[in-house]
Amino acid sequence: MTTQRPLRVAIIGAGPAGTYAADILSKTDLNVSIDIIERLPAPFGLVRYGVAPDHPRIKQIIVALANVIGRGDIRLLANVNVGEDISLEELREHYDAVIFATGSFKDADLDIPGIDLEGSFGAADFVSWYDGHPDVPRTWPLDAKEVAIFGVGNVALDVARILAKHVKDLMPTEIPANVVDGLTSSPVTDVHVFGRRGPAQVKFSPLELRELGHVPDVDIVVYPETDYEFDEASLEYAETNKQQKQVVKTLTDYALKEPGTASRRIHLHFLQSPHEVLGEDGKVAGVRVERTALQGDGSVKGTGEFIDYPVQAVYRAVGYWGTEIEGIPFNGEKGTIRNEGGRVVDESGEHLQGYYATGWIKRGPVGLIGHTKSDASETIANLVEDAPTLYAETKATPAQLSPDNVLRLLKERGVPVIQWADWEILDTHERAVGEPHGRERIKVVPREEMTEIALSRAVHNVSP
Numbered sequence: 001m002t003t004q005r006p007l008r009v010a011i012i013g014a015g016p017a018g019t020y021a022a023d024i025l026s027k028t029d030l031n032v033s034i035d036i037i038e039r040l041p042a043p044f045g046l047v048r049y050g051v052a053p054d055h056p057r058i059k060q061i062i063v064a065l066a067n068v069i070g071r072g073d074i075r076l077l078a079n080v081n082v083g084e085d086i087s088l089e090e091l092r093e094h095y096d097a098v099i100f101a102t103g104s105f106k107d108a109d110l111d112i113p114g115i116d117l118e119g120s121f122g123a124a125d126f127v128s129w130y131d132g133h134p135d136v137p138r139t140w141p142l143d144a145k146e147v148a149i150f151g152v153g154n155v156a157l158d159v160a161r162i163l164a165k166h167v168k169d170l171m172p173t174e175i176p177a178n179v180v181d182g183l184t185s186s187p188v189t190d191v192h193v194f195g196r197r198g199p200a201q202v203k204f205s206p207l208e209l210r211e212l213g214h215v216p217d218v219d220i221v222v223y224p225e226t227d228y229e230f231d232e233a234s235l236e237y238a239e240t241n242k243q244q245k246q247v248v249k250t251l252t253d254y255a256l257k258e259p260g261t262a263s264r265r266i267h268l269h270f271l272q273s274p275h276e277v278l279g280e281d282g283k284v285a286g287v288r289v290e291r292t293a294l295q296g297d298g299s300v301k302g303t304g305e306f307i308d309y310p311v312q313a314v315y316r317a318v319g320y321w322g323t324e325i326e327g328i329p330f331n332g333e334k335g336t337i338r339n340e341g342g343r344v345v346d347e348s349g350e351h352l353q354g355y356y357a358t359g360w361i362k363r364g365p366v367g368l369i370g371h372t373k374s375d376a377s378e379t380i381a382n383l384v385e386d387a388p389t390l391y392a393e394t395k396a397t398p399a400q401l402s403p404d405n406v407l408r409l410l411k412e413r414g415v416p417v418i419q420w421a422d423w424e425i426l427d428t429h430e431r432a433v434g435e436p437h438g439r440e441r442i443k444v445v446p447r448e449e450m451t452e453i454a455l456s457r458a459v460h461n462v463s464p
Contacts, residue, residue, distance in 0.1 A: 009097045039081045040447075110274065167184045189263065220265075353386075
């Protein structure tokens with residue numbers, strides 16, 4: 001398709017979802033001009049700020065994302081907060097289409113008594129802290145000897161592992177200095193992970209679960225006499241699903257091990273559903289769980305038998321939730337932007353012309369990072385199909401659609417926009433700080449410091 005000008009597309013979010021969408025769109029037959037707009041000073045979203053620092057293998061996805069954004073045909077405008085620095089209405093004046101790839105980074109709620117007590121946290125907030133997210137506090141209250149985690153997905157395992165792991169074993173990673181300081185003083189000895197269903201239904205990935213058993217001076221404790229049960233549906237699922245079969249085998253291996261003598265322990269509890277967070281003087285003092293029983297089809301129901309565990313902190317890892325964007329239809333039951341095939345729609349199903357969604361904000365926080373590619377393919381296919389209408393209905397003048405104009409608007413407002421070359425300066429700095437310590441990088445955490453370093457070329461009038 002040829003036109004007198006490129007179709008201008010803004011993608012909000014520089015994580016995997018937004019980057020995959022930009023890559024796929026750039027390879028269509030459309031003549032396009034693509035900007036990825038990111039609210040943080042650094043790109044890569046969930047991979048930089050949601051993957052545990054001791055998982056460098058997963059973080060290698062950054063290399064693939066950097067190859068896309070850094071090749072020159074896609075522009076990065078980071079450190080720009082849509083809704084504050086520039087409104088959605090203004091975006092539509094400068095772009096023919098807007099794709100939301102904002103992800104899901106809030107913790108889903110867990111509606112049980114006591115969940116709001118002091119010492120009760122969302123796992124997503126803790127992950128942001130230990131990953132050096134610039135918008136969370138520098139410190140974290142780590143004064144609990146015993147901790148409960150509700151949830152049996154990989155995030156729950158990450159939280160359990162980071163809490164239980166000795167700091168010296170995290171030092172080869174990119175863990176920020178303030179996180180090292182916080183974890184060093186942690187007195188934790190026992191971390192309890194609770195799942196309401198059986199071992200055949202947990203959502204751990206096989207690799208993550210196996211890695212848990214290799215953490216130095218940390219024992220994995222399971223309770224086969226009470227928690228290790230299977231009904232007919234569970235047995236069938238464990239036999240026919242390759243990944244789940246590996247998970248069950250690993251859990252069985254843990255169950256057969258003799259009790260260890262490590263200084264810290266991670267306890268994996270199944271068939272125990274969170275019922276209440278117990279408090280004392282307004283602080284977490286324990287958790288009460290209800291034992292559940294399998295019903296033959298893999299589902300469970302409560303038995304009326306309750307067990308109390310003394311803990312001083314609770315983390316809920318029961319899922320992520322999308323953030324509502326003012327003026328964009330939101331599905332409050334799923335925590336996603338209301339859409340059909342990536343086209344943003346209102347409650348009647350009518351497409352809001354020019355608005356699209358991809359990634360977790362489109363389908364919900366399920367699946368692995370790579371699954372966002374299929375999301376992006378569907379969304380981009382629909383955008384390409386809509387392109388003639390997008391051209392016909394745009395209200396912008398050619399001058400407004402010039403790539404320089406949106407950047408000029410942001411700079412006039414004093415927004416310190418970070419582009420790809422600026423990010424490379426920050427990236428180089430973090431690597432240089434880590435090199436003397438034998439580490440790939442040490443993250444810069446404060447937003448102001450990140451911005452100052454990234455824009456130091458402009459400050460010192462260094463030519464690009």
